[in-house]
Amino acid sequence: xxxxxxxxxxxxxxxxxxxxxxxxxxxxxxxxxxxxxxxxxxxxxxxxxxxxxxxxxxxxxxxxxxxxxxxxxxxxxxxxxxxxxxxxxxxxxxxxxxxxxxxxxxxxxxxxxxxxxxxxxxxxxxxxxxxxxxxxxxxxxxxxxxxxxxxxxxxxxxxxxxxxxx
Numbered sequence: 001x002x003x004x005x006x007x008x009x010x011x012x013x014x015x016x017x018x019x020x021x022x023x024x025x026x027x028x029x030x031x032x033x034x035x036x037x038x039x040x041x042x043x044x045x046x047x048x049x050x051x052x053x054x055x056x057x058x059x060x061x062x063x064x065x066x067x068x069x070x071x072x073x074x075x076x077x078x079x080x081x082x083x084x085x086x087x088x089x090x091x092x093x094x095x096x097x098x099x100x101x102x103x104x105x106x107x108x109x110x111x112x113x114x115x116x117x118x119x120x121x122x123x124x125x126x127x128x129x130x131x132x133x134x135x136x137x138x139x140x141x142x143x144x145x146x147x148x149x150x151x152x153x154x155x156x157x158x159x160x161x162x163x164x165x166x
Contacts, residue, residue, distance in 0.1 A: 051109045051137065058138045059109050086113045091120035099128040101160040103153065108138040128160055 051057030059067075072078045081090035100121055104114035111132070121127035133140060133153060141150050 051107050053107045053137060057107065057109065058143065064109075084113070086117035086120065091117055094120060094126065095124045097121070097124065097126045099126045099164070101128045101131070101157065103131045103133065103157070105136045105138055105140050106132055106134050107136065110138065128164075129156075131156060 051059065068075075068078060072080075072083050077083060079087050079090075081087075085091050102114050102118040102121065104111040104118075108114075115130070115132075118127055118130035122130075131153070133149070136144065136146075136149070140146070141153065144150070
């Protein structure tokens, strides 16, 4: 992921893709206009607490290192506010950010970070909703046969997108 140069805005609104979408978290303040209400959640996965699923967890430390290296090759940038918006004080000063739906899986090692970010959004009136999907791990929507669960979550997400663009 290429981070913007200081003083230069990133794309305002629009889809930036997976972890890169987290970069939009700061565009409201830097672009001076309305940003999309769709936001991404990024993190340095290997720095998170272990999953309660232990060896059965989807995001194992070795896989986290693969993701971290693929998404943000420069280790020094992995805790940048655009990559990991809930780390440390990265989410301080976000008043004015577009409202966000935050979805976390109960057994995901990134769940605690998602909850911290949701709490920061709520503190500035920008949390549309926080949903914790019970009894599932990271990637549940593509790694399970729980069709009704997935369909239900997609309906929640779709409803938020429709409200945001209408």
